Amino acid sequence: MKVSYLYIILFSVVFWSCDNTPKRSTIKSNLPAEAKGNRSYGGVFRLSEAEYIKSLYPPNITDAFSYRVAAQTYEGLFKFNKENLEVINCLAENHQVDASGTIYTIKLKKGIFFQDDACFENGIGREMVASDVKFCFTQLCTQSPTNQNFPIFKDILKGATQYFEASAGGKKPSFEVEGIKVIDDYTLQLTLEKPSSVLLYNLAGPATFIYPKEAFDKYGIDMRIKPVGTGPFRLSDVDENISMVFKRHDKYHGVDEFGNKLPFLEAISIQFIKDKKTELFEFKKGNLDMLYRLPTEFIIEILEETGSNAAGTEYAQYDLQRAPEMLTQFLAFNTQDKIFADVNVRKAFSFAIDRDKILEQVLNGEGFAAGTHGITPPSFKNYDINQIKGYTLDVDSAKYYLAKAGYANGKGFPVVTLQLNSEGDRNTNVAVEIQKQLKDNLNVTVNLNLVPMAQLVDNSISGNYNFNRMAWQADYPSAENFLWIFNGKDVPNSPKSGSFPNIMRYRNNTFDKFYTQALNAKSIEEANRLFLQAEQIIMNDAPIIVLWYDEGYRLIQSYIKNFPNNPMQYRDFSEVYLERAKDSKQEI
Template structure:
C-alpha cells in the first residue's frame, strides 16, 4: 500500500487492521466531542506490528508494516478516505481532467510545510512547492536499486520510459526531467499521459507517490530507509529497528477538523515489533496497547468485556488475496502442464475459509464481475495425466523446495500432503523470515512459494499488475520486484492493456476479468483464500475506522482522556 506490496498474509493469524478517519478536503467529516473539546488533545497511541519494518523509503516500501508507519509521516497529492476507500484531496486541494483523459492538472494547497529536520540549512522545514512533487515523481521514473516502483508509471506518463532507460544506461537526463511531469507554477502540477488513464488519481494514492524534500534524499540517500521527512500529521522522534518507532505531533500540520481545530489530536504514536501474538494480546488486556488484531486467543472473558463495553471489535473483508506462486521461467514450473497438474491436485475447498468462494487473483470488489470467472474442479486423475503429458512421473520429478514465511508451515503442510497423495511428489518445505522470502522470490531463486497481496489501492489493476509481462526484467538475473512469478503471456497482456486504456468502468472491469481468467487458465499462481481481518480496541479510543486495506490514517484519533 504498497509496491510491490508483496506481503505473505499469515494463514492462521488475524492481523491488526484498524483504519483511521481523515479529512475530505482540509477538514474531517467527524462532528464529535473531539472537535469541540480541546481537553481531548493528547495521548500516545500504542500499537504493535507483526513484523519488523523492512524499508521506510517510499520507493522501496513493499510491505504493510512500513506503510502503517510512513502513512502518518508522508502525504501525496491525493489519499484515500479510510471509511469508504474513495479518493479525496490531500496535498492537492483540487484537480482537473482533460476531455481526452490524458492530462491531469493538480492545484496544491498553500501553506503546507515539511517537518523540521537536519536536512534543511536552518533545521526548519520549508513550504512545499510543485517542484517538490516533480522531484519525487521524476524519482519514480529513474532507474535505481532503491526504486521498486517504476511499474506504476511505465508506459503511462509521457517520457517516463525514456527517462528510465537513460538513467539505466548512465546517460545524461533531460534538463526538464520527465517530459510528462510539468511544473506550471509554484502551486500547479500537470501530468501528461500516453493514453487515457482514468484511474490515475486512484493510482496516485500509492505510497510511491508520497512526497519528501530533495534535501532529505541528498543528505540520507540509502539511509532514507530509516529516515523520514514529510508533510504529514506526525514526524519521527525515534527509529530503532526491531525495537520501536516513535512519532510525535506535527505542530505545523495543515489539516483541521470540521470546527477549525488543529489536527492531529494525539501527541504521538508508538509502534513496537513484538512477534509473539499471545504476548501482544496479554499486553493489550493489561492496557499496554490501545488496540490489537491478535484475536486467535479470543476467550469468553474478552467476549464479556465486549458486551460490557470495555472493548470494541471491528471486522472487515480485506482487499487481499493469498496464493501459491510458481516460478514460470525455470523447470519444472516453466511447463504450464506441470502448473496445471498442481492446480488439479490441490483441493482449494479444504484450505480456504468456510463459505468463501475462491476464483481468481482479484478478490470480490465493487463493480468487478467476479461471477464470470470459471475455476477448474479438483481432479486428481486429471492431475496425474497432466503430469504425464509434461513428461514427468513421481520418480523423475525434480526435487522442489516449497518456500513459506516462518509462520506458514500449517498451510504448507496441507498442500504438501495433497501433492504427495495426488501426484506422488514430495515437496521440501523451507520456512524463511519474511524479508528473506521476499529476496528469494524477487531474485528468482524460489521455484514454489506461498505469497499474499494486500491492495495498494482499491482497483483490480493493482492485483493484475503482479502478472503483467512488462514487469519482468529482460535479464533473468535482475530482481523482479512486482511480477515475481516472471510470468509472460501475450493473451493476459492484451486484456490487461485494453483495461488500462478503457475509460468506461464496466467495460474496463470486463477486460480485467478476462485477464484474471487467463491467470486461472495458465496458472502462474493459484488463489487459495481472500483475507479477512478483525481488530479489538479499548473503548476510550475514538475515530478508528476499519477497512480491508489496512490503510492507517491517525490524524483524527483521540482518547476520552489523554493517555500518558
C-alpha cells in the same frame, strides 16, 4: 460517556532494546486537553506489526507493512477516505483534467510544511512546493536499485519511459521528464501519453508520497529508515527490528470538520511482535491499543465473546472490527524455474490443494472465502468474480496433469522449496498443511524455508525461489491493482534479473492485450469486462495458487475513537483520538 482531558498528561513510552530490557522515556504533551466536538488531544496509540519494515523510501515501498508505517509520516497529492476509500484531496487543493483526458493541472495547498529534520537549514522544515513534487516524480522515473515502482508511470506519464531508459547505469539524462511541468510554486501539470483510469489512485498510493530533495541528498539509501514528509507524524525513534516511535508533527496542515488542528494523538508507537499469542497477551495487559489478525486458536472464543455483554467474558470489553479485505493470499510460482515453467505442473499443484480445509480447520475460519476463483477478491463493485473459473480440490485432475508433465505418481519429481515468512504462526501452519496435501495427493516432497519478510520480497524480485507464499493487498480499490502484477511487458529474459511487480515472471500476450485495453477503456463497466477476460487467462495458465480471500479482524481498546476499519487496511491516524477519564496515565 464522552470525556475530555482537563490537565496536561504525561505518557510513558517503552523502547525495547535488543535484549528486550524495557527502557522508559516520557512524552510530554503541550496540547490542550479539550477539542471541539467532544474530541480529546493527547495520548499515544500503541500497535504492533508482525514483520519489520523493508523500506520507507517511497519508490521502494513494495510491501504492506512498510506502506502502513510510511503512511503515517508521508502524504501524496491525494489520499483515500478512511471509510469508503474514495480518492480525496490531500496535498492537492484541487485538480482539473482537459477534454482529452491527458493533461492534469493540479493546484497545491499553501502553507504545507515538511517535518523538522537535520536535512534542513537549522533543522527547521520548509514549505512544500510544486518543485518538490517534480523531484519526487522524476526520481520515480529514474533507474535505481531502490526504485521498484516505476511501472506506475511507465508508458503513462509522457516522457517517463524515455527518461527511465536514459538513466540506466546511474547516468543523468540531459533532458527532463516531458510530462512533469511546474507552472508556479503551487501549480503542477502532468501530461499523459494516453488517458488513464488509475492515475489518481496511483497519486494517492505510497510510490508517489512526497519528500524533500534535502532528505534525499543527505540520507540517500538511508531514507529506508529516515523518512521526511509532510504527514501528521514524524519518525522520532528507531530500534531496528524492535520498535519505531512517531511523534506529532506540530506544523501539520490538517484540520477536522470541527476546525480542530490535527493530529489529536501525541505519538504512535509501533512494536514488531512476530508471535500472535504474545501480541494478544500484550493487548490484554493494556500495552497495545489494537490487535490486527487474531491468534488462530483464540478466534472462536473471541468471536463468541466480543459484543456479548455477558458477565465474566474476557473479550466483551473490547471492540471487534471485521470486514472482507481487498487482500488475497496465494502461492506464486517462478515460471522461469525449470520445474514450474511447465503449466501442467502448476495445474497439478493447483488441483491438489484443499482450500476449504485450510480455511476452516487451519485458520479456524479467519478468512472471507476459499480462493476458488481468481486473484481478485470479492470486494469490488460491478466486478463479479463468480464469472472466473479457478481451482478446487480434484485429486484425479491433479494426478492427470502431473503425469502429463512426466511425473506419474510423483515418480522422479524433484524436491522443491516453498519459501514463506511467518507473520505469527499463521503462514507456517498453512504451509505445513500444504506440504502434507501435496505429499498425500501427488507424492511430491516440499521443503519449507522460513525467512524474514524483507528477504522474501528480495528473493521474489530476484527470482531466487521455486514457489513462494505471498499476499497482495490493494493499493487502491480496483481490480486492476491485482492484475497489473501479471503484466508481462517488463519481465526480463534473464532469470537473474530483477522483476517487479511480476515476480511470477509470467508472460501471456493475450492477457497483456486485454489488460491494456481495459486500462484505456472509456467506462468502468467496459474495463471490468476486459479485466474479467484477462483474469480468466491467468487462471488457465495457473502462475499462482489462490488460497483464500482475507477478512480483516481487529480488536480495538474501547477508548479508541474515530478509527474505522476498511477493506484495504488503509490507516489514517490523523483524526484518531483517545477517550479517557481525566487524570489518567497511559504507559506503553
